[in-house]
Amino acid sequence: xxxxxxxxxxxxxxxxxxxxxxxxxxxxxxxxxxxxxxxxxxxxxxxxxxxxxxxxxxxxxxxxxxxxxxxxxxxxxxxxxxxxxxxxxxxxxxxxxxxxxxxxxxxxxxxxxxxxxxxxxxxxxxxxxxxxxxxxxxxxxxxxxxxxxxxxxxxxxxxxxxxxxxxxxxxxxxxxxxxxxxxxxxxxxxxxxxxxxxxxxxxxxxxxxxxxxxxxxxxxxxxxxxxxxxxxxxxxxxxxxxxxxxxxxxxxxxxxxxxxxxxxxxxxxxxxxxxxxxxxxxxxxxxxxxxxxxxxxxxxxxxxxxxxxxxxxxxxxxxxxxxxxxxxxxxxxxxxxxxxxxxxxxxxxxxxxxxxxxxxxxxxxxxxxxxxxxxxxxxxxxxxxxxxxxxxxxxxxxxxxxxxxxx
Ligand code: HEM
Numbered sequence: 001x002x003x004x005x006x007x008x009x010x011x012x013x014x015x016x017x018x019x020x021x022x023x024x025x026x027x028x029x030x031x032x033x034x035x036x037x038x039x040x041x042x043x044x045x046x047x048x049x050x051x052x053x054x055x056x057x058x059x060x061x062x063x064x065x066x067x068x069x070x071x072x073x074x075x076x077x078x079x080x081x082x083x084x085x086x087x088x089x090x091x092x093x094x095x096x097x098x099x100x101x102x103x104x105x106x107x108x109x110x111x112x113x114x115x116x117x118x119x120x121x122x123x124x125x126x127x128x129x130x131x132x133x134x135x136x137x138x139x140x141x142x143x144x145x146x147x148x149x150x151x152x153x154x155x156x157x158x159x160x161x162x163x164x165x166x167x168x169x170x171x172x173x174x175x176x177x178x179x180x181x182x183x184x185x186x187x188x189x190x191x192x193x194x195x196x197x198x199x200x201x202x203x204x205x206x207x208x209x210x211x212x213x214x215x216x217x218x219x220x221x222x223x224x225x226x227x228x229x230x231x232x233x234x235x236x237x238x239x240x241x242x243x244x245x246x247x248x249x250x251x252x253x254x255x256x257x258x259x260x261x262x263x264x265x266x267x268x269x270x271x272x273x274x275x276x277x278x279x280x281x282x283x284x285x286x287x288x289x290x291x292x293x294x295x296x297x298x299x300x301x302x303x304x305x306x307x308x309x310x311x312x313x314x315x316x317x318x319x320x321x322x323x324x325x326x327x328x329x330x331x332x333x334x335x336x337x338x339x340x341x342x343x344x345x346x347x348x349x350x351x352x353x354x355x356x357x358x359x360x361x362x363x364x365x366x367x368x369x370x371x372x373x374x375x376x377x378x379x380x381x382x383x384x385x386x387x388x389x390x391x392x393x394x395x396x397x398x399x400x401x402x403x404x405x406x407x
Pocket of ligand 1: 358
C-alpha cells in the first residue's frame with residue numbers, strides 16, 4: 001500500500017528472482033482483473049514448498065480448472081452456499097455458547113471440542129503454525145525452486161524438516177477426525193456434519209464425488225476454517241479493548257432488542273444492525289488474510305496500457321483495498337455501514353476480506369455466521385476490558401499482528 005502511494009499507482013510490478021509479481025491495491029483494479037477477467041486470473045502459482053509438504057489436495061493451492069479443484073469447489077458450494085450453510089446453525093450456536101475452540105470442527109465432523117487441550121484443535125494449531133509463513137512468500141524455496149534438491153542436513157535447509165513434519169500432519173488431518181466420524185456413524189450416532197451429510201448422500205446413490213473427495217474437502221475445511229475464524233475473533237477482542245464506545249453501543253442495542261437474560265439468536269440479526277455492522281468492521285479494520293491468496297494469470301494481458309506477463313502471480317491486496325475504499329479507514333467505526341440506524345445499501349460489504357473472483361472464499365457465508373453468533377453472544381454477556389496489572393495500572397495491549405498468510 002505504501003508503494004502504491006509512493007509510485008501513485010494501484011498496480012505495482014515486482015520481479016522476484018525471475019517471478020513476475022503484480023500487486024493490485026485498489027478495489028477497481030482487483031475487480032477489473034480478478035473478477036471481470038476471472039477466466040484468465042483464477043489460476044494459482046505453483047508452491048514448491050507445499051509440494052514438498054504433499055499438500056496436493058488443498059483446494060486453495062490447486063490449479064484452476066483441474067478436475068479435483070472443480071469437484072472440491074462444487075462440494076463446498078453445495079454445502080456452504082448462503083442457504084445451505086444455515087444447516088450448520090445448531091453447531092454454530094452451541095460452539096458460540098460454550099466458546100470452545102474451533103467452531104469448524106463440530107461443523108466439519110460433528111465431533112465435540114474440549115474447552116482445553118482438545119486433540120483436534122491442537123492438530124489444527126500445529127498445522128497452521130508450520131504452514132502459516134507460506135503462500136505470501138514466507139518460504140524462500142517458493143521463489144528459488146531448485147532449493148528442493150538441497151538435502152535436509154544442509155545448513156539453511158530447515159524447510160526440508162518442516163515439510164516432513166507437515167506431511168505427517170496433513171495425513172493425520174485427513175484421516176484421524178474422518179475415521180472418528182465414520183466410527184460414530186457406524187455406531188449409530190446421528191450427528192449432522194459436513195462429513196456425515198456427504199457420506200449419507202453418497203450412500204443414497206451415484207454422486208459427482210467419492211469418499212476420498214469428502215475426506216479431502218473436510219480436511220480443507222478444517223485447515224482453512226480454523227485459524228481464519230478464530231483469528232477474526234481475536235481481532236474482535238482487540239477491537240473492543242481499543243474501542244469501548246463501539247462495544248457499549250452494541251451492548252445497548254442487544255439489551256434494548258433482546259432484553260437481559262437472553263442470548264441473541266440468528267433470527268435477531270436483522271434487528272441488530274449495529275452488531276451486524278460491528279462484525280463487518282472487524283473484518284474490514286484488520287483483515288486477517290491481508291495479502292489474500294495469490295492468483296496467477298495464465299496468459300499475457302493488458303490493462304490500462306500496462307502489459308501483464310503470462311504466468312504472473314497476481315495479488316489482490318485486501319489490506320489496501322479495505323483501507324482505500326472507506327473514508328477515515330484507520331478508525332474503527334461500525335457506523336460507516338449504517339444510514340439512520342439501518343444498513344446503508346450504498347456502502348459495500350467488506351468482501352475483499354474473503355478474496356476475489358472465482359477463487360473467493362467458499363466458506364465466507366459459514367464464517368460470517370459463525371462470527372456473528374459468537375460476537376453477538378459474547379457482547380450480550382461479557383464486558384471486554386483492558387487488564388489491570390498488580391500495580392493497579394491498566395495493561396495496554398500491544399496491537400501487534402503476526403506475519404503470515406493469516407495475520
Ligand atoms: C473469517 C474467516 C475466513 C476468512 C477471512 C477467509 C479468507 C479467505 C481468502 C482471502 C481466501 C483466498 C481467496 C482468493 O483466492 O481470492 C480464501 C480461500 C478459501 N477459503 Fe476462506 N476464509 C475464512 C474462512 C473459511 C472457512 C470457514 C472455510 C471452510 C469452511 C474456508 C475455506 C476456504 C477455501 C477452501 C479456500 C480456497 C478457495 C479456492 O482456492 O478456490 N475459509 N479464504
